[in-house]
Amino acid sequence: MFYNAPMRLLTQIEKQRVCDLLTSLVGINSVVISPEQANHDRAEERMADFLNDHLHKMGMTVELREVYPGRPNLIAHWPGQGGNRSMMLESHMDTVSTEGMTVAPFAAQILNGRMYGRGTCDTKGSTAAFLTALAIAAESGQLPNDKLYYVGTVSEETGCLGAAELVKSGFRTEAAIVGEPTGCRVVTAHKGPLWMEIETRGKACHASVPDEGVNAIEMMSRIVAFVHGPWKEYLQGRRHPMLGASTMAVTMIDGGMMVNIIPASCKASLDGRLIPALSAKETVNDFQRMLAAYLGDDTDFVVTKIESNPPLDCPSDAPLTGRLLELCGRANGQNRPEGVHYFADSGAFYQAGIRTVLFGPGNIAQAHKADEYIEVNQLFQATEIILNLLTEHAGKPILCNAE
Template sequence: MTDYMTVQAAERILGDLVAIPTVNPVGRPWTGTQPVERAANDTIAGLFAPYAVSIERQAVSPMHENLAVTLPGRSKAGCLLFESHVDTVPADEWLDRAFLPRVEGDLLYGRGSCDDKASLTAMIMAALDLLERGLPAAAPIVLLAAGDEEYAQTGIKHFRAGNIDVAAGIFGEPTRLMPVVQHKGTARWDITVHGRSAHTSRPELGVNAILGAMDLIRDLGVYQEEIRSRYRNPLMTGPAITVSMIRGGRTRNAVPDECTISVDFRVTPGMHPLAARDALIDRVAGLGLELSHSDLQIMTPPLDTPVDHPFSLHVLEICRKIAGSQANLCGEPYGTDASWLSDRAPALVLGPGDISYAHAVDERVSLTEVVACAQIYREIMLTWAG
């Protein structure tokens, strides 16, 4: 019998997955001939092939696919979803070593080692351990190796559209084994200030769109402070409005007739990104500027699982038992695929690794933490019946 709950198993499975590049082009030109996740999904499917499980590939787009492995449970209740993403961000700055996994002491280095193949490995280890020992899960388990988390989240959205009965979900991301119950959502779009051009020798004949944008940006700062005092959340910082790009003017000797800013609006649990955007649009309409708003480039709801939900408390108890008494239900400012389950079922984000190593050069994860996480996932699989 293979023992999957060991550092050696974690090193082998994670090392194999890191050695397979699954780089999401994140909006850049793409010339691939198969989904970026395909080769890693082949490896995962191979690990489950000896067992009586259903293995389903879900074609999301020519660029992305999901792999879903379903284990039967003792109850016929809704399933417990374990989701991690297979795609990674590019590794342009360290291509010489990013896909050559190396182990130093307890740490495994390589692109995706932390974000997100560590969580994926821990989920695979936990599921394989149950299968190897013939231990049935309490509820049916769907292990979803999702595509395209790093750009447009089309993998989880495709899964969601399938309307599978999900009773609760664990989303693996680097949280240092802390169960995250809530995080922010996002609305992102462009606002253009319109003016009137004129020769710069007679600026009084024009309307300067850049000066208008300055008024707009100043007002967004005031508005951020207002909503921060209105929407307080003990688990995270308040809502944030960031002007992340600006473009304006055509030539050096003309009053600019147009200036466009990009707005990244992070909303906290209890706010809806669409309603928050509408409220912002209403407010800035009162500034006396001529404005137009682009379509949304990104809209993700916040994760909003109650801290006193039985699923939250159950997972917390297991984390404390296995990872230590310092474990606590947390909130985070960033977003994850868990946003796309939050309105239907309780969802938590939980995984090994530190987010500060994600997307960074020499990304790494502790292998003993991967094993501890696999033990936590395994215990949840054995005990949560919905």
């Protein structure tokens, strides 16, 4: 164990190095608003091209795997490095829109110990920390005896499609650290999103004679009552020790044509967040069955769209998890695994059998915000934690249960 070992801290030159890299990453417009826009703008390709060049200079072999035209996942490793065990450091290359930002989105300006700009927090800060730590460890000849990969994915902000395609193609490692703004804490669990669209179908008529029609909006109001009544109670029946209960909320409603017409159709969107014990398929089946029983024969409804992403529930005693928790304990006192309510690429990796945790600098409260920023000291701390994870196992495997 390494509980009492002093942390290897960054030098001033190394601190400047990680700041310079993050400045370069933030300066690349990799905004993805929709898959259609991304296919046209090739925003993620700009990030992939920069990272390709940067990783080649680090001596890594880089493979670009196109997920959609102009939108490649990136996989890098050192040829011939590592033994039989493998792990990846992963972060997504896309960011959300810059619309409404109150700071220059691509300037990476540092003020009062914070670097501002789109992606500083989510999640180019993690990318800079991971790559700087890898580079320093490699240059000093202190890499562990695990086959190390850096992976950059596309389309995390629009459904984690890049990660899903990566595992679909057969890519696997034994363990993974997914870069997200966890405040330099180790996250081992998150919920899985479940999105549904539901439509009620009535009969239109003139609003002056409402009894001659069937009001689809009134039907939908009964579904809203179900979601916030019996269905909420049902979801509360199963809980996760870190995540609590699953949730579901009605987030959009669209109904009616004109003020003087009884609406024949009403549509609603539902956002569910499921604990790992609940599968999306079984939850949808239970929802439809219970809703039909609640409504009886009076309401005609149909679920028109279902989308979901997998949750994360990695054992806290997995080798990589234990070592990362140990280092976080030494660096910031946070040596207990945590759960979060948002989701990330981690779900796809964990579902594929990869022992996965979330870790990175930044506060999730700043992700997607108009004044997005990262605390520079957290950027340094994340780099130090990953660097120590690598160098303290120089020539030895990280992924080994025996010390």
